[in-house]
Amino acid sequence: MMNKKVIVTGAVIVVIMAMAYGAWNWAIRNPESSPISNSAKVSTIETGITVGKMMPQFSLMSLDGQRVTVAKSDQVIVLNFWATWCPPCREEMPELEQFYKRYGSTVQFYAINIQEPADKVAGFMKDNQYTFRTAVLLDGDGAVARTYRINAIPTSIVIDKAGIIRYRTAGTVTLAELEGVLKGL
Template sequence: MRKNLWLLVVIVLLVTIALYQNDNKKDRPVNGKTSATSTEVAPMLNKLAPAFELEALDGKTYSVGGKRDKVTMINFWASWCEPCQEEAPDLKRLAEQYKEKLDLYSVNVTSTDTVENAKVFVAQYQLTNPILMDMKGDQFKLYKGIAFPTNILIDRDGVIRDITLGVVPAKTLEEKIQNVIAD
């Protein structure tokens, strides 16, 4: 029964991704790039990323959004999420490898998790990037989150360039990061 439920979840997720990507193709130019002068703020490809501030496990408050010196990646996750567990070592490596060009913010959607479990997860995977705590799930809702993990790549101008729902091979994720860094 559990296997059938997972299969159903995967099928729904894949259909959602296909519909989402197909719906957004009309916003994408042929070469895959758009002007960084987008003024519309929306949690969609080629739109300015909605800005937010959250407190992190280290006690600091981090601001995400707007123009920056580095590319930004937002990773929405939960400790109980098996794909998040699978992805964590890759995110740690990528955050360290690209730290001069990429700010990675791992946002624990604490409304579906607990602070204690998030701390255990961070310690287990030895994550060193900022771990932001979305206590009420407001930022996940702001970004229209529907699955864990969700990774959002934002260019230096604050424009969303890639949205990835679910776990992808590390090589694919790295290629996506490299593409946004290269722009």
């Protein structure tokens, strides 16, 4: 009889500990709605690559040979990761051209080419008469693409004036989609 009480008591303790751990884990992952953190809200936003996170800052060479640092700005930032060999990337280029012509003076737009030689990218831009040549950055070793965990191209990311990622999509993006995101900021 004594053994059954010990087993039951031990099982109850394990269940209580599991529930306590679960509540603690939930509170850590959901600080905005946790009563534990209400008295000490965190006022900083974590850097990351997903919507709601502060963008990681980076520097790359432009197609024109200038080092460009992309960081929080007083303008909205649009990043588009692409390659010349990628059919969906080529498909969306006319939409990006229209976006750049319409918003290039009010939005920081960067077309980040992944792991291709500068002369190949420059030839592609010239052959297709794209005017956003100065907005092309070269991620020669793919380090920025790895930082942002770009698993498919094209991928577009929109960052607000506070440096917070507000939109991220893999696959082709249209002028209308980007305009919709801008209007929502």
